[in-house]
Amino acid sequence: MEPHVAELKQKIEDTLCPFGFEVYPFQVAWYNELLPPAFHLPLPGPTLAFLVLSTPAMFDQALKPFLQSHHLQSLTDPVDQCVAYHLRRVRQSLPELQMEVIADYEVYPNRRPKILAQTAAHVAGAAYYYQRQDVEADPWGTQVCAYTPNLGAGLPSAVSCCCQGQRLQICHGKSPLTVYLLELPELPCLKASISIGVIGLTGML
Template sequence: MEPSVAELKQKIEDTLCPFGFEVYPFQVAWYNELLPPAFHLPFPGPTLAFLVLSTPAMFDKALKLFLKSYHLQPLRDPVDQCVSYHLRSVTEKFPELQMEVIADYEVHPNRRPKILAQTNDKMWMLTPGGPST
């Protein structure tokens, strides 16, 4: 049995909010209706997605701890790597769901962005596609 939107949102918030993230659910159809087809997300319209935003608190609550855990190890992009680490923890909590994380900096081979976002912060999206088969 799949969790309800409210249950899923609460579990994601329980995982991410203590580290300075905010979580907002939406349907892929809502996003796709606003954009030309070239920028549509490749998921069915009723697919549930979550916009995950980092807040200024993420610096103290997540990034500093992440940097300490990687002391003296080279990091290519510490902020993105930190956020990816925390988003992976969410996907690991829901092995029964198909989830894809799309970061705001990801691009297709033709350099077209995988997702369009205009924020003052980073944007990451979790897209549970339903139960794994």
């Protein structure tokens, strides 16, 4: 990782990690090249972005204190408010940077999502899509089942794929994506881990 990227990542982690969040850098170009133009982030390709994920610890370390602080407003999801509050703290800690925050629940007027959080998690190395071909000792073989719901009789047993993170063996939805507008033309690629030790991506389904 480039020194200036590592330094910025550390500053963001110092603000967010004590409250149960994790931070993963990626380049906007990596995200956009995987998606059709309609889903591209409207930012220059070299823009540095950080995916901010909440872990189960966020509930005790961030959400409960937030609810007790009386910052809560009506008609808005408490978790979304809590995450937005902590992302504002990042803005305040880095006033010299121009930044944009895109939450995973934000949509355009036509209801198209502004960010596909799972794609962002993949390009940032926060998650990996495990498929049957990734299992070295395939225990399923060519076995068939008498009946598989929705598939019919005598068809091969269904083997599901899953999207998991790096450390915890749970997989939830991705929490807001934070995009920092910082030009980095030579940012090297960060590859996703394929280890079995995996990470929980957020505390909310």
